[in-house]
Amino acid sequence: xxxxxxxxxxxxxxxxxxxxxxxxxxxxxxxxxxxxxxxxxxxxxxxxxxxxxxxxxxxxxxxxxxxxxxxxxxxxxxxxxxxxxxxxxxxxxxxxxxxxxxxxxxxxxxxxxxxxxxxxxxxxxxxxxxxxxxxxxxxxxxxxxxxxxxxxxxxxxxxxxxxxxxxxxxxxxxxxxxxxxxxxxxxxxxxxxxxxxxxxxxxxxxxxxxxxxxxxxxxxxxxxxxxxxxxxxxxxxxxxxxxxxxxxxxxxxxxxxxxxxxxxxxxxxxxxxxxxxxxxx
Amino acid sequence: xxxxxxxxxxxxxxxxxxxxxxxxxxxxxxxxxxxxxxxxxxxxxxxxxxxxxxxxxxxxxxxxxxxxxxxxxxxxxxxxxxxxxxxxxxxxxxxxxxxxxxxxxxxxxxxxxxxxxxxxxxxxxxxxxxxxxxxxxxxxxxxxxxxxxxxxxxxxxxxxxxxxxxxxxxxxxxxxxxxxxxxxxxxxxxxxxxxxxxxxxxxxxxxxxxxxxxxxxxxxxxxxxxxxxxxxxxxxxxxxxxxxxxxxxxxxxxxxxxxxxxxxxxxxxxx
Amino acid sequence: xxxxxxxxxxxxxxxxxxxxxxxxxxxxxxxxxxxxxxxxxxxxxxxxxxxxxxxxxxxxxxxxxxxxxxxxxxxxxxxxxxxxxxxxxxxxxxxxxxxxxxxxxxxxxxxxxxxxxxxxxxxxxxxxxxxxxxxxxxxxxxxxxxxxxxxxxxxxxxxxxxxxxxxxxxxxxxxxxxxxxxxxxxxxxxxxxxxxxxxxxxxxxxxxxxxxxxxxxxxxxxxxxxxxxxxxxxxxxxxxxxxxxxxxxxxxxxxxxxxxxxxxxxxxxxxxxxxxxxxxxxxxxxxxxxxxxxxxxxxxxxxxxxxxxxxxxxxxxxxxxxxxxxxx
Numbered sequence: 042x043x044x045x046x047x048x049x050x051x052x053x054x055x056x057x058x059x060x061x062x063x064x065x066x067x068x069x070x071x072x073x074x075x076x077x078x079x080x081x082x083x084x085x086x087x088x089x090x091x092x093x094x095x096x097x098x099x100x101x102x103x104x105x106x107x108x109x110x111x112x113x114x115x116x117x118x119x120x121x122x123x124x125x126x127x128x129x130x131x132x133x134x135x136x137x138x139x140x141x142x143x144x145x146x147x148x149x150x151x152x153x154x155x156x157x158x159x160x161x162x163x164x165x166x167x168x169x170x171x172x173x174x175x176x177x178x179x180x181x182x183x184x185x186x187x188x189x190x191x192x193x194x195x196x197x198x199x200x201x202x203x204x205x206x207x208x209x210x211x212x213x214x215x216x217x218x219x220x221x222x223x224x225x226x227x228x229x230x231x232x233x234x235x236x237x238x239x240x241x242x243x244x245x246x247x248x249x250x251x252x253x254x255x256x257x258x259x260x261x262x263x264x265x266x267x268x269x270x271x272x273x274x275x276x277x278x279x280x281x282x283x284x285x286x287x288x289x290x291x292x293x294x295x296x297x298x299x300x301x302x303x304x305x306x307x308x309x310x311x312x313x314x315x316x317x318x319x320x321x322x
Numbered sequence: 323x324x325x326x327x328x329x330x331x332x333x334x335x336x337x338x339x340x341x342x343x344x345x346x347x348x349x350x351x352x353x354x355x356x357x358x359x360x361x362x363x364x365x366x367x368x369x370x371x372x373x374x375x376x377x378x379x380x381x382x383x384x385x386x387x388x389x390x391x392x393x394x395x396x397x398x399x400x401x402x403x404x405x406x407x408x409x410x411x412x413x414x415x416x417x418x419x420x421x422x423x424x425x426x427x428x429x430x431x432x433x434x435x436x437x438x439x440x441x442x443x444x445x446x447x448x449x450x451x452x453x454x455x456x457x458x459x460x461x462x463x464x465x466x467x468x469x470x471x472x473x474x475x476x477x478x479x480x481x482x483x484x485x486x487x488x489x490x491x492x493x494x495x496x497x498x499x500x501x502x503x504x505x506x507x508x509x510x511x512x513x514x515x516x517x518x519x520x521x522x523x524x525x526x527x528x529x530x531x532x533x534x535x536x537x538x539x540x541x542x543x544x545x546x547x548x549x550x551x552x553x554x555x556x557x558x559x560x561x562x563x564x565x566x567x568x569x570x571x572x573x574x575x576x577x578x579x580x581x582x583x584x585x586x587x588x589x590x591x592x593x
Numbered sequence: 594x595x596x597x598x599x600x601x602x603x604x605x606x607x608x609x610x611x612x613x614x615x616x617x618x619x620x621x622x623x624x625x626x627x628x629x630x631x632x633x634x635x636x637x638x639x640x641x642x643x644x645x646x647x648x649x650x651x652x653x654x655x656x657x658x659x660x661x662x663x664x665x666x667x668x669x670x671x672x673x674x675x676x677x678x679x680x681x682x683x684x685x686x687x688x689x690x691x692x693x694x695x696x697x698x699x700x701x702x703x704x705x706x707x708x709x710x711x712x713x714x715x716x717x718x719x720x721x722x723x724x725x726x727x728x729x730x731x732x733x734x735x736x737x738x739x740x741x742x743x744x745x746x747x748x749x750x751x752x753x754x755x756x757x758x759x760x761x762x763x764x765x766x767x768x769x770x771x772x773x774x775x776x777x778x779x780x781x782x783x784x785x786x787x788x789x790x791x792x793x794x795x796x797x798x799x800x801x802x803x804x805x806x807x808x809x810x811x812x813x814x815x816x817x818x819x820x821x822x823x824x825x826x827x828x829x830x831x832x833x834x835x836x837x838x839x840x841x842x843x844x845x846x847x848x849x850x851x852x853x854x855x856x857x858x859x860x861x862x863x864x865x866x867x868x869x870x871x872x873x874x875x876x877x878x879x880x881x882x883x884x885x886x887x888x889x890x891x892x893x894x895x896x897x898x899x900x901x902x903x904x905x906x907x908x909x910x911x912x913x914x915x916x917x918x919x920x921x
Binding site for chain 3: 150
């Protein structure tokens, strides 16, 4: 079923009655099993857009359909259950931990969505295993574990809800390169093994170009690009998007200049090495 | 004479294991030293010891000839400053103006002088138009710029940056990184940048690799990067270009291509 | 993305913005005391007139000040009703209006209906205060015109004295609101803190930690918007895990509130530790002397204002004590 945006606009009401449109005229369809990245400068509307996907915000204009539920909601409709479909992992998710033990915290989400104690515990243990948290961590206080383990606990807390879609808001923010790699590999695994839809909001072009199959660029609240990575990074108005180039691409450009080889858009080590071998320099 | 002299430094948080285990280190004036290491290696602990937030169990630290101890701490803090990782948690003032002034107020600098310095350094970091803004109206990068202005206004010889860019978005990271470069080149400050990002570390004059509280190796960036196996063994993610160079060097077909390796290596060291 | 600014400060540049914050705070207290010393409606009316004129010269937007009165509407109306119904104790009071009132079957029924309509439509009415007044008026009007059915009859007499008394109380409250609004609208929170610190300085003699108090105040000011942002983020994060307080049962609500409070506390404690370290390193020593970037200098206009305000206080004291006799 997926998520469908029809002509959606959202305006924040500022304290001084300033209305500025955070997003404007968004038309977007996200199908099951996609890996989409949403990128754009700070302030381009990414956070606002993404918060509509799990009904944290409701559109001022237009409609959003989340797995059959239409927003803006009618008066009597409950919004809580809708959030089960789309799991939103915020920046620095470790800040949301609060329970006595790691296990209890992971169970919090499922229990809020109506699962009984045993069922919630089962889902929690599965999620913990998925993110690589050992059994010994489960009984510890979430405040007495390392930062990396805290983040994984928070992620498990969302996974245990078994959402159809995972929305990740800057999942690697504040992590060292090693940690960032592990986290992205985890999400990629979840995407490939369980066919979960992933919506990734990130500033990191290297991660975006490595994992995302579809990239959406936001500028000033509007979608200015929706396509795959080759189309994006080679597009003629790439400069207008105010984005960084991935390291791999920059290296390719450098190599093609200094070694006089034909440029090819490649985005990771393996491909570059293979290409260089092909060329027979 | 080295502006920072560390001898036999030892520190432990809980008496169970050594956070800092016998570190000996000299840092020359005007140099930019990057301290890298995996999580838990002791890098932040070292920074806190250097600014006197923690007291060493054993060993001595000399800052510009003065021994770091309870008696001298006030003098020492005039010579060495630090910018922390979390932009919000070090922003003291109600507005940008008040935050830059904070250190100067503590030093009993006369009021007219404070006003002058605040304006001067706000302009220097490009925050002159933001003097009356409150911290929640600023981005992470802007807040770190204010922190830098505050430290500059104190005219401290030595500046430590403890993972000062790790919580920022790429724009902010670039911004602060450029400032740090400027501090070293234009202002000739002695810099210590603590980071787990080797991409950033390679811009420094000298790199010190710390693991489990001791110095594992030290040297200029070229030397350090040529030891990529050791770096990988302690879970340090080596820069992309370096990874590619290593793979080319090991590859059957590419390893004999001198021109290719030369070009790749040059790219690794490029700023 | 944040439009919250600390405090209710409205930027401007009329004369009141240039007055020393200490003078403003002292003036506020002095004028409040003077207002409470007045004991006649007509004197209160004069004071109200003076304060209103002063307010208008400051060019602070009048509507903003009116908004400050909104929460008091209920109290003021209640006061009015009590006074009207209470009759009078003095013999010199002149009845202005008398009518028979009926708490009858018909009037009570209509009153109940009106109440239901009032609450039902409240959300849709733009001028809620006027709607409220209409509601209160109708309650009494209905009692006057619907005597049908078994009824309890009573007489409502509105005495001139009651009206004067109400006017006195209402005007007094409004004056207080005008004065305190003026302070908060025209003085930046940092200036208020500096003013408090300066005014309390004499307490240093008895070792009262004035500077530390001022530092705590300004740190609080600095962190309120940040904490609000933080709380907002936590609410959203927990909402994404199914916390929707408006839709949950009572028992669930408790855990859910805990899920909001604990992260807020944890983040605040970490923040406090980091801040303490940062302040330490930047040379802050509790109890030590510091200079300040902000200066407060008394100018002629400040002394003049003080004199005027003290003059008003003196006059009201003399009036109250009877030294000056005015036939009001």
